[in-house]
Amino acid sequence: MSKPEILLVGPYPEWDLVELEKQYVVHKLYEATDKDAFLSDRAAGIRAVATRGELGASAAMIEKLPNVQIVSVYGVGYDAVDLPACRARGIHVTNTPDVLTNDVADLGIAMMLAQSRGMIGAERWVKDGSWAAKGLYPLKRRVWGRRVGVLGLGRIGFEVAKRLKGFDMDIAYSDVSEKPYAEGMTYIADPVALAERSDFLFVTLAASAATRHIVSRDVITALGPEGMLINISRASNIDEDALLEALENGVLGSAALDVFEGEPKLNPRFLSLDNVLLQPHHASGTIETRKAMGQLVRDNLAAHFANAPLPTPVV
Numbered sequence: 412m413s414k415p416e417i418l419l420v421g422p423y424p425e426w427d428l429v430e431l432e433k434q435y436v437v438h439k440l441y442e443a444t445d446k447d448a449f450l451s452d453r454a455a456g457i458r459a460v461a462t463r464g465e466l467g468a469s470a471a472m473i474e475k476l477p478n479v480q481i482v483s484v485y486g487v488g489y490d491a492v493d494l495p496a497c498r499a500r501g502i503h504v505t506n507t508p509d510v511l512t513n514d515v516a517d518l519g520i521a522m523m524l525a526q527s528r529g530m531i532g533a534e535r536w537v538k539d540g541s542w543a544a545k546g547l548y549p550l551k552r553r554v555w556g557r558r559v560g561v562l563g564l565g566r567i568g569f570e571v572a573k574r575l576k577g578f579d580m581d582i583a584y585s586d587v588s589e590k591p592y593a594e595g596m597t598y599i600a601d602p603v604a605l606a607e608r609s610d611f612l613f614v615t616l617a618a619s620a621a622t623r624h625i626v627s628r629d630v631i632t633a634l635g636p637e638g639m640l641i642n643i644s645r646a647s648n649i650d651e652d653a654l655l656e657a658l659e660n661g662v663l664g665s666a667a668l669d670v671f672e673g674e675p676k677l678n679p680r681f682l683s684l685d686n687v688l689l690q691p692h693h694a695s696g697t698i699e700t701r702k703a704m705g706q707l708v709r710d711n712l713a714a715h716f717a718n719a720p721l722p723t724p725v726v
């Protein structure tokens with residue numbers, strides 16, 4: 412039997428590519444200079460799309476692929492996949508939940524600690540000789556015992572909160588409803604009220620049209636000049652213009668961000684701020700997790716082509 416043809420939207424690690432190429436003819440969209448011509452030449456044969464969380468699959472792309480049956484996302488977030496376009500054509504969509512939850516939560520905590528204790532600047536202080544020349548590093552802010560808000564108590568938010576308990580923090584959360592598993596945490600429905608009582612605010616909710624700019628100018632202002640915003644979800648959850656303005660004017664104390672509008676070409680205003688910790692969207696970026704994500708992408712594709720139930724369907 413001939414191998415099914417799949418479209419790979421962005422690069423995967425070599426170990427995944429090797430495995431995919433054993434089962435499928437893989438068309439690498441990211442290598443094409445003229446993407447439209449590349450798609451039109453191959454469109455008829457393509458039966459599956461393998462993409463990444465931040466790359467997704469647009470309505471325009473899906474429209475160009477008349478025989479596509481499944482979009483398999485390497486990532487938990489599928490906000491960049493046009494779900495209505497997929498639903499309209501009966502195209503399945505799968506993602507990679509659970510396998511990345513703990514690593515994403517770990518990076519969020521690391522970002523909070525690194526930023527609050529000024530670890531990046533502290534390393535520079537050692538390496539550039541400031542320690543010897545100037546003496547002690549400026550004092551920074553404590554983490555343990557302080558007030559923290561978690562916006563979105565889903566799988567990742569819950570794992571963040573679990574870790575925060577280890578720092579004896581006073582935890583509140585906001586979500587569409589109170590969660591029965593939120594033991595020892597205060598429920599505050601309104602994100603502005605949540606920000607008002609928080610020293611640190613984690614953004615951990617799945618992005619959708621409904622959550623766009625949920626971290627509004629008002630939320631950012633409520634977090635205040637001593638507050639820190641930590642985003643390990645999607646940039647679209649935050650009003651980025653309001654965030655930049657607040658960071659530049661001291662309306663917000665600081666931010667630790669793994670995701671940006673237009674990434675990887677983020678707004679250059681971020682680069683000149685000294686109250687931000689910037690990360691290259693790598694919260695799920697461990698070898699262990701990425702291998703599990705790649706396996707789950709392949710498991711979903713294999714199940715689809717075997718007419719078996721999909722392990723992690725979204726649609």
Ligand code: 8YV
Pocket residue numbers: 463464465485486487488489511692693695
């Ligand atoms: C990316 C993510 O998919 O899980 C998500 O939603 O955004 C990430 O895990 C990952 O960076 C691979 O591109």
